[in-house]
Amino acid sequence: MIGLVKWFRTVTKTAFSKKYLLLTNVAISVSLSGVGDIIEQHYEIYNGQLAVWDRQRTRFMSISGMTVGVFCHSWYNFMDRRFPGRTIGLVLKKVLIDQTVASPIVIFLFFATLAVLKRSSWEEMRHEVREKFIRLYTAEWIVWPPAQIVNFYFLPTKYRVLYDNTISLGYDVYTSYVINEDCGSDHTDPQTVSHTRD
Template structure:
């Protein structure tokens, strides 16, 4: 019985990561783990009494944002491996730098844009939220991803890149959920504007 299960799992895994189904697999992984990251963050917020109940709509929105990012990452890795074939150390470092300076800002923008559409935010509101939160997320990207992507580009075949990405990023997805749904900076800014003090964010730049 156990042998049959193992055989079935091997066959299912081979099919899921085949060229025919790889996009669907990558998007499904991204949706699932983006949702899981938000659920973990929300339950932490409930535990620390920052919120009272699980917001299912917020989890749905974060999961759909994961779908957008999953589609991009699938195509991005295909492009990178076609454009820069090989696994020499110099080539890997080049890929990591390009990934951080090009792909990372695009991924963050896609998150904000998708969430903005789901919440029916205006363009101005979305831009304001990006201005408030983009640098926090991008700074975290530089801490997490360069070492992770060295492993990704140097050791793993293309078909496992998004799976690896999402496994590593589960903790980062928790932080992403926290930052994107954190309104404390905006609330502080609104309060400061109300009392005539202007308003600064935690980096000291004007809002």
């Protein structure tokens, strides 16, 4: 048991070292984006909205998580270099910048990555963004401000993406629901969706 604990500490220390941090953050983002989609698909299967698990959909959502993971890794490093410190005022400033700058970029990256993977036209992607962006961005404002206060105040930079993705698992479920919903279908208020967070 002691050997297992030592091994886990060594692996964790290596994974979150400066050398491997980008790879670790991307792996976390890919994995949890895929898990979020799998949870959502099983919910849809349970409710009779989907017949079988769509593996390609999960693969696409995971790859989108990779794109977002790279961005978030760079974003958190930039934010902590540009605004060092943990005062309440500084943390609130970071949260505001994160919500008004990073959140729209992350949502757009999801749409853009999926459009490339699905070989959608520019017009098709614009239509998806027009139909679904506001719903996803509204959901971001429900959960992320308090979550990011914890992130920016308590955690060191190297753990921010891990925390972000852990909190984001519920949001990934909701993102999968919205992204894969046909445009023009009945909209569900993100505040009333019974999935895990976000």
